[in-house]
Amino acid sequence: MDKTVLYIDMDAYFASVEQASRPHLKGKPIAVAGSGKRTVIVASSYEAKRFGIRTGMTKGEALAILPSLVIVEGRNSKYVDTCARVHEILLRYTPDVVIHSIDEFYMDITRCLDLFPSPVAVAREIKKEIARRFSITCSVGVGTTRLIAKMAGESGKPDGLVAVKKKDVPGFLEDLPVEDIPGIGRKMKLALNVLGITTCGGLSRYPVSVLRRRFGIWGDYLSLISRGLEPFPAGGGGAPRSIGHSMTYEKNIGDKAMITARILELAEMVAARLRREKMTAKGICLIWRYPDFTTCAKRVTIRFFTQDGRVIYDAAAGLMDSVRLKDAVRLLGVTVYNLRPVSPAAPLIDGFDRAQRLWGAMDRINDTFGEYTIHRATILMCAKHHWVISPAFKPHKSYPYRKE
Numbered sequence: 069m070d071k072t073v074l075y076i077d078m079d080a081y082f083a084s085v086e087q088a089s090r091p092h093l094k095g096k097p098i099a100v101a102g103s104g105k106r107t108v109i110v111a112s113s114y115e116a117k118r119f120g121i122r123t124g125m126t127k128g129e130a131l132a133i134l135p136s137l138v139i140v141e142g143r144n145s146k147y148v149d150t151c152a153r154v155h156e157i158l159l160r161y162t163p164d165v166v167i168h169s170i171d172e173f174y175m176d177i178t179r180c181l182d183l184f185p186s187p188v189a190v191a192r193e194i195k196k197e198i199a200r201r202f203s204i205t206c207s208v209g210v211g212t213t214r215l216i217a218k219m220a221g222e223s224g225k226p227d228g229l230v231a232v233k234k235k236d237v238p239g240f241l242e243d244l245p246v247e248d249i250p251g252i253g254r255k256m257k258l259a260l261n262v263l264g265i266t267t268c269g270g271l272s273r274y275p276v277s278v279l280r281r282r283f284g285i286w287g288d289y290l291s292l293i294s295r296g297l298e299p300f301p302a303g304g305g306g307a308p309r310s311i312g313h314s315m316t317y318e319k320n321i322g323d324k325a326m327i328t329a330r331i332l333e334l335a336e337m338v339a340a341r342l343r344r345e346k347m348t349a350k351g352i353c354l355i356w357r358y359p360d361f362t363t364c365a366k367r368v369t370i371r372f373f374t375q376d377g378r379v380i381y382d383a384a385a386g387l388m389d390s391v392r393l394k395d396a397v398r399l400l401g402v403t404v405y406n407l408r409p410v411s412p413a414a415p416l417i418d419g420f421d422r423a424q425r426l427w428g429a430m431d432r433i434n435d436t437f438g439e440y441t442i443h444r445a446t447i448l449m450c451a452k453h454h455w456v457i458s459p460a461f462k463p464h465k466s467y468p469y470r471k472e
């Protein structure tokens with residue numbers, strides 16, 4: 069039996085959740101952002117997108133384009149809660165559900181197809197149930213691989229349902245622009261265009277050896293997807309390649325002690341995410357942005373893999389120490405890369421067990437009672453800052469949510 073995958077993606081997720089729970093916002097151009105004056109838009113409704121409001125714009129930029137835009141403060145718990153409930157609905161069909169991000173899911177329905185008339189029937193039922201329960205729409209793609217399902221789903225947004233049968237894959241891909249392949253950004257698109265490649269069809273006929281020479285391991289990836297093949301090993305593809313947090317601050321920060329405290333705060337957030345993903349990291353990157361929007365980054369590889377916020381902080385703070393800041397900063401970010409699953413030998417390392425128990429307890433308290441319930445004392449000097457989770461945030465299974 070051919071593998072059958074569903075890709076389910078909520079339409080304008082955060083904005084739709086807000087419109088569903090506050091009826092006076094329905095049909096209006098709205099954008100979701102954090103509470104600070106300078107935080108950026110993380111989501112916007114279709115009514116707002118029509119005017120050119122995009123994720124990543126500052127509130128000021130967005131309001132300059134559309135003064136009637138309603139900016140709503142994001143409510144993380146509501147989005148995580150709805151995500152968990154959608155997850156529960158999907159699990160009724162099959163245990164093979166992967167949460168890809170807070171508003172995207174993959175379902176491998178191969179094993180349960182005998183129970184339903186067709187994959188499209190499953191997709192229709194799911195769309196109906198999500199609309200009934202949450203008053204939001206989603207787009208669903210059906211395909212033989214995750215990527216085909218994703219590209220099919222994306223092509224039908226919003227509120228779409230697009231199924232691509234195995235025999236129709238070459239036809240579906242033939243005229244699809246290369247930039248519609250997940251992971252291909254502006255730079256990669258340009259590089260491909262230079263080679264005369266503009267569509268997936270063109271890409272599939274290009275010799276893989278040339279692609280490999282030009283793009284390294286990406287060459288193989290591109291060639292496989294353009295031919296409709298699964299580029300990830302079974303079950304893989306969901307593991308993150310890097311984990312990071314960044315914050316734009318209400319006021320520029322020039323004070324060294326405050327910068328250090330903010331770095332510690334970010335390092336702890338990153339470490340908590342690493343632990344949720346059961347990953348460790350060896351590469352640490354510090355990002356800072358000046359008031360004139362110049363953005364700088366410095367990275368370092370530490371000697372061993374870690375998921376300890378203190379170790380990540382030491383490395384990031386060391387990076388900050390090594391530069392002379394030419395001005396105050398408006399944004400700070402800490403990202404870890406070079407990730408590896410927690411080693412089975414980790415408990416044998418001296419002190420690991422004790423540290424593990426401490427983090428475990430801290431994570432559980434914060435998960436249950438909210439971010440910052442317990443944290444290192446240094447972070448106390450940071451003013452409370454309401455942040456909205458990034459749409460790429462992946463809630464973990466034990467994330468608490470209200471039971472109905």
Ligand SMILES: [Mg+2]
Nearest residue numbers: 077078080171
């Ligand atoms: Mg979405």
